Amino acid sequence: MTTTTITPARHRSLGDHTWQDEAVCQRTEYNPVNPDIFFPEPDETDKIATAKALCGQCPVRRTCLDVALETGDTHGIRGGMTEEEREPRHEKLASRLDYSRVNATVAGRDVHLTKAERRAVVHAAYRHGLPVQRLAWLLKITEEHAQKLYRETRRALRNRTLEQTTKTDSGLDRDDFGTAA
Template sequence: MTMTISPARHRSLGDHTWQDQAVCQSTEYNPVDPEIFFPEPDETDKITAAKSLCGQCPVRRTCLDAALESGGTDGIRGGLTEEERGPLHEKLANRLDYSRVNATIAGRDVHLTKAERRAVVHAAYRHGVTEQRLAWLLKITEEHAQKLYRETRRALRNRDLEQTTKTTPPPEADGERLGRDDFGTAA
């Protein structure tokens, strides 16, 4: 059995073309009542029907991301109810999805959290991406990109210095390593 994992498809800024592939889009051959996606909390039949449709949808993850990124709290989106999406809304600011970081480095215009933006700066710096390119990728000024690179250089230098001091061997006496017993005892 061969398994293929396709890369994540992230919604670009302002891109709504994914909605054309959504199972919830009503067509002549697939009439879907949009009201089932906005049930009252006690309408379990509607909730079950909506989640069943979402379970078959090829763009379910993109729909969920769009709901979370836009702050959409109404209805069933991405297969989850408003209540189920609540904790995800709270955690969104801390999301760090490296496939989004890599997509951005590759030139895709995807929604990024603050953590993902920091990761883009770090990855771009490590890969030698120019400040001009970083500015274009993050939609910021070149001056801001320069500042981000300076901060990254400083953070990496400080991290390297901390690691060096942690790995520096303790001082030796007459070429021999000092042991615990060499320091005496407290009075």
């Protein structure tokens, strides 16, 4: 019988750069990596292939890619992708919704969040009944702002419920009432 173990996502905390110590591209006495291979010219396909091969072995490749996207880094190969390959992802970053990041934040970790993920944290905190003070601490905002976000969430949920109720009430067809003979 084979078993599969899914390790939890390890997200970089705010201001955390310790992940770089685990990167394959770090030059050490025993790992003489030439940093120039990560900054190839567009026509240097050998350098690009070599850099991507190193990135493919890296245990922090996803974190490296996230950092490049979050900081808008447009130079070199990061997370196994060239600048051109990262560009579409960078454009979509604001709408990224990774629930493992949301859950990590609700659990109290300082994780980089997109706007969509911040909204999901507010919604999850509201659903779990977290106090306004806790939400303010999680998102690094004032308690007044946290109260405003809870009010908006409460209003949105109420309106969604009203819309669903209206749809089911007005969803009757004329045939449901019968026809006169």
